[in-house]
Amino acid sequence: MPLQVESLSYATGGRTLVDAVTLHAAAGETVGLVGPNGSGKTTLLRCVYGTLRASAGRVLVDGAELTGAKERARRIATVPQDGQTGFELTVREVVAMGRSPHKRFWEPDTAADERLVTEALARVGVLDLAERAFPGLSGGERQRALVARALVQQPGLLVLDEPTNHLDIRYQLDILTLVRGLGTTNLLALHDLNLAAYFCDRLYVLHGGAVVASGPPADVLTAGLLAEVYGVSADVGVHPATGAPTVTYLPGPETATALSRPAGERKSSTI
Template sequence: MLHIEDLSYETGGRTLVDAVTLHAAPGETVGLVGPNGSGKTTLLRCVYGTLKPSAGQVRVDGTVLDGAKERARRIATVPQDGQSAFELTVREVVAMGRSPHKKFWEPDSAADRLLVDEALARVGVTDLAERPFPGLSGGERQRALVARALVQQPRLLVLDEPTNHLDIRYQLEILTLVRELGTTNLLALHDLNLAAYFCDRIHVLRTGAVVASGTPAEVLTPDLLAEVYGVRAEVAVHPATGAPTVTYLPGPRTPHATTAPASRPSAEQKTSAM
């Protein structure tokens, strides 16, 4: 269970996150959407601990996590585009996911190595295992970082644009994998159609504040897209998936009414649609 309560973050006299409150139930996938600069990444950094909130708190299973190691045992992070200054191999980067569960300089066990091999295979990078991580393409790095998060065996998975640099196949495969893990997932996405399909609930951010929350069907409306993104769009139920589908329209932004989806597709419907 994730609880974010009245969380704010200020720097240089600017408020980047403004009194955000949101919750994610165990096993739920919750999406953050909003224009560039709306505060999505800053909010996620406050959740996984690289930034200290100016106000409010983050609780996981009712506990405010103290210390980097305790936080890393509960929360795994997939950043937008992880870089490495060291010539580590992909296998070594993925194996770092076991660090929160080990003593300092404790060697990898056979169980650790098995977890690494399974994670590499699960995200489709086994053939890259011995290659230097910095030499990978953006999409290859992203998949390796997802593998590292899997090895960490977290309760909460926080992903910042996990589909960055990925082609369509891997976008669908990574987000399908995330939903199947059984973890509680909080992710920022630019692609509203992916958010509509894979997220149980969506929170829309604008200038650091949450301006709409609910199921994709409740949130993704032409009026909201005109107000928050400044675009014209139609929203309809996709006949194959049952999920809301956004079609963007050129021209001046004027809210264009259309029929909103009546209900969310079930997990079974999503699986069969894939």
């Protein structure tokens, strides 16, 4: 299910947080959003999945704008950074909420629904936590449960905001491998540039709410761009086993130099 974001902006309190962003993800493609804190990644994702209303521009899913909340929930599943339900629900009950867009109000779960929930819990490695209270889980356990909830929603588009937050390295790799293998179109924000380089087909770099570079990871992740956008020195090579770009951060004067320049003097490049 393809995604098209066209000239999307979001402003609040006199500040523009997302500035005329255009991006696309082809059906089945995994596209990453990267950029420093405050660059607009989470705000952009919220506009895509509908919790924020864009000030300008539009979002097309499978060629159409989604108008109703239920229609949007049938097409798009979301995994927030660190979601809480606000209720003392079990993990199984939280994951089962992913079936609600496909059901009438108060319609009970069927045997097929319960099977989907159990399969999703097993796929993300939390089946043994199914009867635990969701608020009592660790951050990593909650994150895996939220991915399971997205799976049972059976979306065409999966939107994930830092899905590897709080996860140890094994589950970071497991979750992103799982997402890549779902067959969905995936749009995800990531801080870890090496994970983004390995798991994403293409990257969009946000800085100050705008796209400053886009393309395949090997084209986007350059030492020059990292110096300009992140204000750090880095060596970017090619990993001999994976063929993906690998970023090694270096101590040095570039960090202090880049951060000392006024924001208006920091040039950005679009690929």
